[in-house]
Amino acid sequence: MGVSRIMGAETEYGVFAPQKPSANPTVLSAFVVNTYDTLFKQELAAQVEAQWEYSSETPLDDARGFSVARQDAHRSQLTHESKVLTSEDIAAEALSQAGHFAERIDWDAVTMNSILPNGARFYVDHAHPEYSSPETSNPRDCVLWDAAGDYIAARTVATIEGVAATEQSAMPVVNLYKNNTDGKGQSYGSHENYLLPRDIDFEALTQALLPFFATRQIMTGAGRVGIGPAGEKAGFQISQRADFFERTVGLETTIRRPMVNTRDEPHASSEKYRRLHVISGDANLAHSSNLLKFGTMSLVLNLIEAGAAPVIILADPVSAMHTVSHDLTLRATLPLADGGETTALNIQRSYLQAARALEETPDTATAEVLDLWENILDALEHDPLSLAGTLDWVAKYSLMLGYIKQGLEWSDPKLAAIDLQYSDVRPGKGLYHKLVALGRLSTIFDESQIAEAAANPPRDTRAFLRGKLITTWPDEVVGANWDTLSVRNPLSVDLHRLQMGEPLGFNAEVVEPHLGLEHADQLFEILNG
Amino acid sequence: MERQQQQAQQQMSSSAPLEQSQLQISHQTAEVNQNLVSEVDDILAEIDGLLEENAEDFVKGFVQKGGE
Numbered sequence: 001m002g003v004s005r006i007m008g009a010e011t012e013y014g015v016f017a018p019q020k021p022s023a024n025p026t027v028l029s030a031f032v033v034n035t036y037d038t039l040f041k042q043e044l045a046a047q048v049e050a051q052w053e054y055s056s057e058t059p060l061d062d063a064r065g066f067s068v069a070r071q072d073a074h075r076s077q078l079t080h081e082s083k084v085l086t087s088e089d090i091a092a093e094a095l096s097q098a099g100h101f102a103e104r105i106d107w108d109a110v111t112m113n114s115i116l117p118n119g120a121r122f123y124v125d126h127a128h129p130e131y132s133s134p135e136t137s138n139p140r141d142c143v144l145w146d147a148a149g150d151y152i153a154a155r156t157v158a159t160i161e162g163v164a165a166t167e168q169s170a171m172p173v174v175n176l177y178k179n180n181t182d183g184k185g186q187s188y189g190s191h192e193n194y195l196l197p198r199d200i201d202f203e204a205l206t207q208a209l210l211p212f213f214a215t216r217q218i219m220t221g222a223g224r225v226g227i228g229p230a231g232e233k234a235g236f237q238i239s240q241r242a243d244f245f246e247r248t249v250g251l252e253t254t255i256r257r258p259m260v261n262t263r264d265e266p267h268a269s270s271e272k273y274r275r276l277h278v279i280s281g282d283a284n285l286a287h288s289s290n291l292l293k294f295g296t297m298s299l300v301l302n303l304i305e306a307g308a309a310p311v312i313i314l315a316d317p318v319s320a321m322h323t324v325s326h327d328l329t330l331r332a333t334l335p336l337a338d339g340g341e342t343t344a345l346n347i348q349r350s351y352l353q354a355a356r357a358l359e360e361t362p363d364t365a366t367a368e369v370l371d372l373w374e375n376i377l378d379a380l381e382h383d384p385l386s387l388a389g390t391l392d393w394v395a396k397y398s399l400m401l402g403y404i405k406q407g408l409e410w411s412d413p414k415l416a417a418i419d420l421q422y423s424d425v426r427p428g429k430g431l432y433h434k435l436v437a438l439g440r441l442s443t444i445f446d447e448s449q450i451a452e453a454a455a456n457p458p459r460d461t462r463a464f465l466r467g468k469l470i471t472t473w474p475d476e477v478v479g480a481n482w483d484t485l486s487v488r489n490p491l492s493v494d495l496h497r498l499q500m501g502e503p504l505g506f507n508a509e510v511v512e513p514h515l516g517l518e519h520a521d522q523l524f525e526i527l528n529g
Numbered sequence: 530m531e532r533q534q535q536q537a538q539q540q541m542s543s544s545a546p547l548e549q550s551q552l553q554i555s556h557q558t559a560e561v562n563q564n565l566v567s568e569v570d571d572i573l574a575e576i577d578g579l580l581e582e583n584a585e586d587f588v589k590g591f592v593q594k595g596g597e
Contacts, residue, residue: 012596012597014591014593015593016590016591016593018581018587018590021590021591021592025593025594125596125597126594126596127593127594127595127596128593128594128596130596177591181593182591182592182593183588183591184592184593186592186593186594186595186596187595187596188593188594188595188596188597189596189597191597253597254595254596254597279597399572399573399576402569402570402572402573403573405569406573412584413584413585413587413588413589414580414584416584416588417580417581417584417587417588418576418580420587420588420591421579421580421581428579429579431576431579434575434576434579435572438572438575440572
């Protein structure tokens with residue numbers, strides 16, 4: 001009970017090179033991933049040098065994009081997990097579509113997959129760079145390590161900008177956007193992952209999730225200019241993603257997207273656990289929207305596990321999802337299967353009431369989510385615009401209304417540009433960041449906490465071991481995955497593997513006392529023993 | 530030039546709230562509304578200073594491949 005639960009967030013960033021709009025997005029994504037991979041390894045190397053009291057060179061001065069990524073040591077970061085595209089595939093694609101960029105790149109040494117010091121994974125997912133947060137144990141941490149991904153994305157963009165400005169680089173400046181659509185019919189995801197007991201009844205899970213997913217966007221939507229997948233109609237809607245969902249349940253994530261995704265890879269002990277892979281949410285920047293997303297979901301999963309979820313059967317969950325997103329009054333009625341009707345606010349209130357009843361003695365973190373949920377629903381009912389300083393979609397909508405009052409039409413490209421630029425990860429350019437800097441949008445974590453989470457793993461999950469392995473013995477890691485790690489002692493040929501079936505295991509309490517060992521295989525011997 | 534004008538406007542508006550808060554005592558309702566209006570204008574001025582130069586080109590050029 002309570003909001004504590006193993007969870008994680010995935011963000012596929014929109015990737016755009018303003019001077020080369022037609023640049024191959026997979027090439028750009030590989031460039032992004034390699035730049036950060038190089039950056040953090042240079043910083044690690046500089047730390048080691050500093051420990052040995054060598055001259056204190058500035059690590060950033062050495063940032064040269066791919067030139068450093070070629071080092072053999074970096075290949076140790078490639079996991080044995082099969083990648084969607086090999087470097088050869090990418091090179092072939094790059095040469096056919098962006099040959100003038102590709103010739104300067106040593107594609108054999110391109111890192112498509114980087115495990116970061118904070119235990120996250122930063123990799124090329126088809127045509128987007130994707131940050132998968134480390135496993136966290138609660139919603140607040142999940143919000144923090146998700147924001148850490150945006151911080152990493154922003155540092156990467158700044159590094160690329162610096163390299164492009166100071167030397168003859170073959171690669172253009174690249175900007176990243178934490179949104180979910182280009183407004184022209186394409187969508188990319190921000191997924192949530194939650195650990196569940198294996199024995200949960202999937203049919204009951206689906207039935208309880210559908211009305212929740214159709215309506216939670218009134219709190220967690222990121223706002224969007226344009227109605228319909230390609231923005232066929234002018235206007236504003238609550239969710240970035242809603243229009244891209246076409247059916248209730250299914251395995252796919254890229255075509256005929258289902259509200260409930262049935263992918264079943266637990267990345268943990270498959271006898272004990274199931275992973276719920278949620279693909280229907282928006283990418284959130286506002287901390288409160290994100291806390292509501294992870295927090296209420298965890299509470300709803302408690303309801304489902306306890307068999308205490310409210311029984312609400314929508315006549316058509318998919319069209320309800322679209323209706324809710326398009327209705328800025330929050331008063332639209334949603335037909336029920338039994339002939340009645342309800343509203344998004346009523347559905348959310350039913351889940352909140354059930355959660356209040358189930359969580360009889362909530363801890364602080366749980367009480368925070370329950371109270372926030374209730375306060376937000378009250379405010380949405382009485383005056384949605386009062387949440388302009390709290391929720392993504394209202395912040396964006398409120399800003400747009402200012403321009404509408406000045407006489408702009410919803411079809412004006414300026415509003416579409418504002419929609420995109422809200423999600424620009426650069427602190428000096430992104431409008432989310434600007435609203436925060438102006439004190440117009442509240443945050444839960446400050447910049448120093450986010451920077452700390454970008455460099456360090458959570459202390460209470462197996463991500464701690466993964467992150468510390470990368471920072472302590474970077475040259476000894478042969479493979480790193482969510483639930484397995486392999487290392488090799490430089491003086492031996494033996495490969496040492498460690499299975500991490502328990503996401504709460506291998507945490508700081510277990511691992512930290514041994515980080516002074518000379519080699520990683522010695523640590524594995526202790527942990528495997 | 531435009532940027533200088535904007536900065537000057539921002540500086541002016543940052544000294545405005547003091548006077549307005551004094552006025553609010555006698556004409557509370559009206560002054561609150563006035564405050565909101567100028568606040569929104571201030572924000573839009575700040576946002577305008579950040580926007581991509583050619584909105585139409587930017588929006589047109591921002592083409593993504595589907596993901597996931």
